[in-house]
Amino acid sequence: MDYNEILSDRVKTIKPSGIRKFFDLASQMEDVISLGVGEPDFTTPWAIREAAIYSIEKGRTFYTANQGLQELREEICRYYQRRFHVDYNPKDNCIVTVGGSEGIDIAIRAILNPGEEMIVLDPGYVAYTPGVELAGGIPVTINLRQEDEFKLTPELLKAAITPNTKALLINYPSNPTGGFMTKSDYEKIVPIIKESGIIVISDEIYAELSYEEEFCSIASFDEIKDQVIVVSGFSKAFAMTGWRLGYVLANPVLTKAMNKIHQYIIMSAPSSAQYGAIEGLRHCYDEVLKMRDSYKARRNFLVKTFNDMGLETFKPQGAFYVFPCIRSTGLTSDEFCEKLLEDQKVACVPGTAFGPAGEGFIRVSYAYSLEELKVATEKIKIFVDKCRGNHD
Amino acid sequence: MDEKLMLSLLQKNARMKITDLAAALDESKDDVIEKLTELEKKKVICGYHTIVNWDLTNTEIVTALIQVNASPEREYGYDRIASHIYKFDEVDTMYLLSGSFEFVCIVKGKTMQEVAHFVASKLACVDGVTGTSTYFVLKQYKNDGVILIEDEDGKNDRLVVTP
Ligand SMILES: Cc1ncc(COP(=O)(O)O)c(C=O)c1O
Numbered sequence: 001m002d003y004n005e006i007l008s009d010r011v012k013t014i015k016p017s018g019i020r021k022f023f024d025l026a027s028q029m030e031d032v033i034s035l036g037v038g039e040p041d042f043t044t045p046w047a048i049r050e051a052a053i054y055s056i057e058k059g060r061t062f063y064t065a066n067q068g069l070q071e072l073r074e075e076i077c078r079y080y081q082r083r084f085h086v087d088y089n090p091k092d093n094c095i096v097t098v099g100g101s102e103g104i105d106i107a108i109r110a111i112l113n114p115g116e117e118m119i120v121l122d123p124g125y126v127a128y129t130p131g132v133e134l135a136g137g138i139p140v141t142i143n144l145r146q147e148d149e150f151k152l153t154p155e156l157l158k159a160a161i162t163p164n165t166k167a168l169l170i171n172y173p174s175n176p177t178g179g180f181m182t183k184s185d186y187e188k189i190v191p192i193i194k195e196s197g198i199i200v201i202s203d204e205i206y207a208e209l210s211y212e213e214e215f216c217s218i219a220s221f222d223e224i225k226d227q228v229i230v231v232s233g234f235s236k237a238f239a240m241t242g243w244r245l246g247y248v249l250a251n252p253v254l255t256k257a258m259n260k261i262h263q264y265i266i267m268s269a270p271s272s273a274q275y276g277a278i279e280g281l282r283h284c285y286d287e288v289l290k291m292r293d294s295y296k297a298r299r300n301f302l303v304k305t306f307n308d309m310g311l312e313t314f315k316p317q318g319a320f321y322v323f324p325c326i327r328s329t330g331l332t333s334d335e336f337c338e339k340l341l342e343d344q345k346v347a348c349v350p351g352t353a354f355g356p357a358g359e360g361f362i363r364v365s366y367a368y369s370l371e372e373l374k375v376a377t378e379k380i381k382i383f384v385d386k387c388r389g390n391h392d
Numbered sequence: 393m394d395e396k397l398m399l400s401l402l403q404k405n406a407r408m409k410i411t412d413l414a415a416a417l418d419e420s421k422d423d424v425i426e427k428l429t430e431l432e433k434k435k436v437i438c439g440y441h442t443i444v445n446w447d448l449t450n451t452e453i454v455t456a457l458i459q460v461n462a463s464p465e466r467e468y469g470y471d472r473i474a475s476h477i478y479k480f481d482e483v484d485t486m487y488l489l490s491g492s493f494e495f496v497c498i499v500k501g502k503t504m505q506e507v508a509h510f511v512a513s514k515l516a517c518v519d520g521v522t523g524t525s526t527y528f529v530l531k532q533y534k535n536d537g538v539i540l541i542e543d544e545d546g547k548n549d550r551l552v553v554t555p
Contacts, residue, residue, distance in 0.1 A: 017555070019553055019554070019555050022553050023551065023552060023553040023554075026552045026553050027551075027552055027553075032552055034552040034553060036552060036553035036554070037550050037551065037552070037553065037554045038554045038555050039550060039554055041548060041550070043545055043548065125555065126555045127555070175555075290400075293396075293397055293400060296397065297397055297401055297416035297417065298416070300415060300416050300417060300418040301412065301415040301416045303418075304415040304418065305415060347552055347553055349553060370401075370405075370408075370412065370416060371405075374412065
């Protein structure tokens with residue numbers, strides 16, 4: 001029996017992730033220097049680990065409330081108020097999820113009917129388009145441009161909205177571009193969102209990794225706050241990727257709807273992770289800042305190094321990725337990354353893994369020590385010089 | 393210039409090349425050199441040391457923490473007594489503390505006898521010192537933010553490529 005036949009049409013139509021393909025290539029080789037990961041190089045702060053261990057020791061091993069531990073939701077809401085000046089209450093506006101990943105999924109599924117359009121940004125995080133497709137929706141992409149520093153401009157947004165648009169999914173600071181939206185950037189698109197009445201799913205998972213300006217949440221604009229679903233989590237800022245913990249914040253109706261899905265498919269997020277996260281929000285902010293300082297130095301180093309080797313790279317203001325333009329080498333993103341891997345055993349991710357608009361770019365993660373970045377970029381330079389030599 | 397970032401980078405790696413430091417700070421080399429010179433002059437940067445784990449060498453070395461009781465002096469408080477103690481080469485680190493004793497000194501020597509002799513014949517005899525208690529270090533776990541024993545913590549087993 002051909003089991004491919006029995007698969008659902010939706011699953012069949014979803015494209016395999018471009019990351020996966022590259023992962024397979026890179027994992028077959030030995031001694032690869034990778035600049036390809038989307039997770040911090042730091043281990044979780046010890047205080048968080050210790051609190052989670054304690055919770056296990058104490059036998060706190062049961063399902064928690066569907067929405068998550070009350071204490072944790074209180075801390076999350078306090079945190080969003082303290083850091084980003086947005087008011088939410090733990091009872092009506094907050095669900096603790098299994099990573100931002102689950103948050104993205106339940107946000108999309110809570111609002112989208114089959115055939116309705118959701119605007120997603122290209123290049124963008126790999127899970128958005130499949131998430132929309134799995135919900136039966138139609139992803140409509142906006143191609144972001146390097147000359148706009150990959151920001152969402154009012155012109156681009158206006159042009160993408162149709163009568164069938166249900167929602168917009170944004171992610172700033174952005175994976176993979178490192179693009180950033182300031183308060184004044186948002187001021188330009190907020191009226192359009194207000195007027196059209198669309199829902200905004202804002203993936204704010206990299207909020208703490210903002211290097212120049214303070215992070216601005218689109219939910220901080222009162223006139224559209226109720227249209228916004230904030231998705232965030234502990235993976236990046238608190239270096240907690242493996243714990244699988246995130247949250248969504250939204251108006252009471254949307255929260256209730258998302259919780260309906262969440263309670264059936266997940267029940268509740270892992271309890272020990274939740275206890276750890278409470279400690280993180282209460283006592284580990286200094287460590288978050290320390291990690292941020294490290295990332296900032298690495299970003300500066302990479303931006304200079306890539307520009308010096310003739311790969312035009314704009315200075316991203318957030319997340320932990322730079323997005324150098326490799327067009328000057330005459331190679332496509334895929335060719336560049338594959339050849340770089342073969343030639344120098346350095347793994348970067350082709351921009352096209354994040355959408356067709358990523359063509360001409362590669363994503364380089366700086367979740368690595370400066371020493372590692374130095375070794376890797378020296379190898380990339382050798383490769384780039386070779387490419388140039390071949391083309392002259 | 394982000395002085396704090398500069399200092400924390402150097403604290404992690406005092407041997408960082410000026411070009412790399414300048415790149416990491418997004419500043420010019422000249423500006424970085426100028427800033428370094430200024431911080432050295434102001435004694436904000438007091439040196440560029442190496443953290444050595446002597447336990448892994450053949451060098452004989454013992455470390456002791458010594459609590460020192462002392463009575464303050466009119467005009468000087470504790471500072472004059474302290475200066476008579478910290479000038480001894482054997483004293484590696486010294487703090488004035490709140491609590492039931494006044495100073496703690498970290499003293500290094502080749503053998504326990506040598507350290508004990510230093511305490512008895514030098515430290516305890518300093519004018520104003522009224523008592524000492526000596527604690528010899530048996531094992532060093534962490535020093536200046538660096539874990540010095542085998543620990544799996546830093547090793548990470550991240551996948552090579554992730555979204
Ligand atoms: C933009 C973005 N959103 C969401 C996630 C998912 O994170 P998690 O499910 O670990 O919270 C990631 C992880 O790479 C990401 O980069």
